[in-house]
Amino acid sequence: MFMNFRRIRKCQCVQLVTTCLVLSVVMVCWEQLDHHVVSHMKSYSYRYLVNSYDFINTSFGISRLEAESINNFPYLLNHPNKCNSKKLLLLLFIKSSPENLDRRQAIRATWGNETYTERELGATVRVVFALGVHPSAERRDHLQKELLREDHIYSDLVQQDFLDTFHNLTMKLLLQFRWSHAYCSQARFLMSADDDIFVHMPNLVSYLQGQARQGVRDLWVGHVHRGSPPVRRNTSKYHVPYELYQWPSYPDYTAGAGYVVSRDVADKIYQATLCLKASLYIDDVFMGICANSMGVYPQEHVYFSGEGKAPYHPCIYNEMMTSHGHETDVRNMWKAVTDPQIQNISSGLVGKLYCTAVKVMLLCRPYHFNTYSCKAAFS
Numbered sequence: 001m002f003m004n005f006r007r008i009r010k011c012q013c014v015q016l017v018t019t020c021l022v023l024s025v026v027m028v029c030w031e032q033l034d035h036h037v038v039s040h041m042k043s044y045s046y047r048y049l050v051n052s053y054d055f056i057n058t059s060f061g062i063s064r065l066e067a068e069s070i071n072n073f074p075y076l077l078n079h080p081n082k083c084n085s086k087k088l089l090l091l092l093f094i095k096s097s098p099e100n101l102d103r104r105q106a107i108r109a110t111w112g113n114e115t116y117t118e119r120e121l122g123a124t125v126r127v128v129f130a131l132g133v134h135p136s137a138e139r140r141d142h143l144q145k146e147l148l149r150e151d152h153i154y155s156d157l158v159q160q161d162f163l164d165t166f167h168n169l170t171m172k173l174l175l176q177f178r179w180s181h182a183y184c185s186q187a188r189f190l191m192s193a194d195d196d197i198f199v200h201m202p203n204l205v206s207y208l209q210g211q212a213r214q215g216v217r218d219l220w221v222g223h224v225h226r227g228s229p230p231v232r233r234n235t236s237k238y239h240v241p242y243e244l245y246q247w248p249s250y251p252d253y254t255a256g257a258g259y260v261v262s263r264d265v266a267d268k269i270y271q272a273t274l275c276l277k278a279s280l281y282i283d284d285v286f287m288g289i290c291a292n293s294m295g296v297y298p299q300e301h302v303y304f305s306g307e308g309k310a311p312y313h314p315c316i317y318n319e320m321m322t323s324h325g326h327e328t329d330v331r332n333m334w335k336a337v338t339d340p341q342i343q344n345i346s347s348g349l350v351g352k353l354y355c356t357a358v359k360v361m362l363l364c365r366p367y368h369f370n371t372y373s374c375k376a377a378f379s
């Protein structure tokens with residue numbers, strides 16, 4: 001009897017302590033959650049009710065002279081004759097960093113292989129890596145020598161004299177549009193990609209060839225962020241203080257990991273960079289600002305990825321455009337997706353039904369965030 005009583009008391013005590021613990025965790029989290037929810041509500045209301053970004057020209061506008069002084073880093077490595085072909089489908093800019101040799105090698109051997117694209121896909125593509133200089137003064141000289149050697153072999157590095165840091169990514173964006181305007185204005189499309197993504201080149205080329213046949217203009221396609229609020233937590237990598245951007249939401253933009261613009265849009269963005277202050281260091285957001293001031297709006301494509309990898313499955317490979325987070329498995333991915341057997345898996349009625357079922361299972365699970373939305377399963 002006595003034992004029983006003690007056990008009950010102990011039980012209640014444990015319950016009480018647990019309840020208190022859970023409550024305090026909830027209260028601590030609530031403040032953050034609350035903040036998160038409120039900022040999203042504010043940004044969506046702004047995006048969908050007000051939807052006016054007229055402040056961009058007045059708040060970000062600067063004189064041409066001032067813009068040129070920001071956007072005028074000298075080239076350390078350059079290839080002005082890279083785009084020597086008249087009929088160029090795509091100029092592919094890959095944002096890399098001096099130390100990422102392994103990633104560049106993997107890309108050259110797979111989705112960035114110009115020869116493969118020419119021979120197997122019948123499309124002329126030029127691939128260029130955009131770089132700054134290494135931020136650490138000790139490593140810079142050594143790495144610079146290595147880069148020279150690498151560039152001597154491959155002739156595909158374009159480097160400007162700015163520090164290659166996260167907060168200088170916008171400088172890389174300016175480099176891309178400035179370079180393509182100066183040396184590659186005949187390319188039908190321009191793509192900007194990170195060096196840790198995978199691009200399904202056969203799918204991309206056939207998509208772009210289709211768009212070109214239709215004479216597409218005003219194309220800016222990728223994984224679209226609509227009505228994103230600026231991150232105000234100062235511990236976040238994407239933190240943007242009020243002084244830099246005081247409005248509740250960003251103009252729509254595509255994830256910087258990989259997006260494509262048509263030539264006319266590339267021209268417009270270049271013009272915008274000549275009269276807007278490149279103070280926002282999140283490069284894809286700055287791209288959205290430039291585009292918005294020129295009246296260009298992004299288009300969603302369900303198989304361009306945002307954060308995260310595409311599920312590894314042949315039914316997905318057949319339709320994917322880009323997938324993010326492939327630092328090490330690019331070569332295996334390439335082998336898998338270009339296997340001729342793969343293309344037959346979704347052929348015929350049975351194949352189509354099978355692949356739809358697989359995609360629904362992979363992409364439409366509740367509480368499971370995927371790089372492609374559930375919509376992609378039915379496209």
Ligand SMILES: *[C@@H]1O[C@H](CO)[C@@H](O)[C@H](O)[C@H]1NC(C)=O
Pocket residue numbers: 108109110113114115116119
């Ligand atoms: C690029 O593709 C061509 C043609 O398919 C191939 O011969 C060549 O070895 C590839 N290059 C690299 C670096 O793998």
Ligand SMILES: *[C@@H]1O[C@H](CO)[C@@H](O)[C@H](O)[C@H]1NC(C)=O
Pocket residue numbers: 161162163164165167168
């Ligand atoms: C960007 O590069 C410039 C030029 O090298 C440098 O002065 C500046 O400190 C860099 N900014 C950041 C945030 O790294």
Ligand SMILES: *[C@@H]1O[C@H](CO)[C@@H](O)[C@H](O)[C@H]1NC(C)=O
Pocket residue numbers: 234235
């Ligand atoms: C973030 O903000 C808090 C309070 O506003 C401040 O105490 C802290 O030093 C800031 N941290 C950084 C990394 O700026």
Ligand SMILES: *[C@@H]1O[C@H](CO)[C@@H](O)[C@H](O)[C@H]1NC(C)=O
Pocket residue numbers: 054057275293294
């Ligand atoms: C912003 O500036 C650009 C370039 O000067 C101009 O084409 C555009 O019409 C302006 N937008 C607004 C909303 O005033």
Ligand SMILES: *[C@@H]1O[C@H](CO)[C@@H](O)[C@H](O)[C@H]1NC(C)=O
Pocket residue numbers: 340341344347
């Ligand atoms: C794929 O299917 C086509 C016809 O649908 C067939 O001719 C071809 O041999 C198949 N390829 C493979 C690798 O099974």
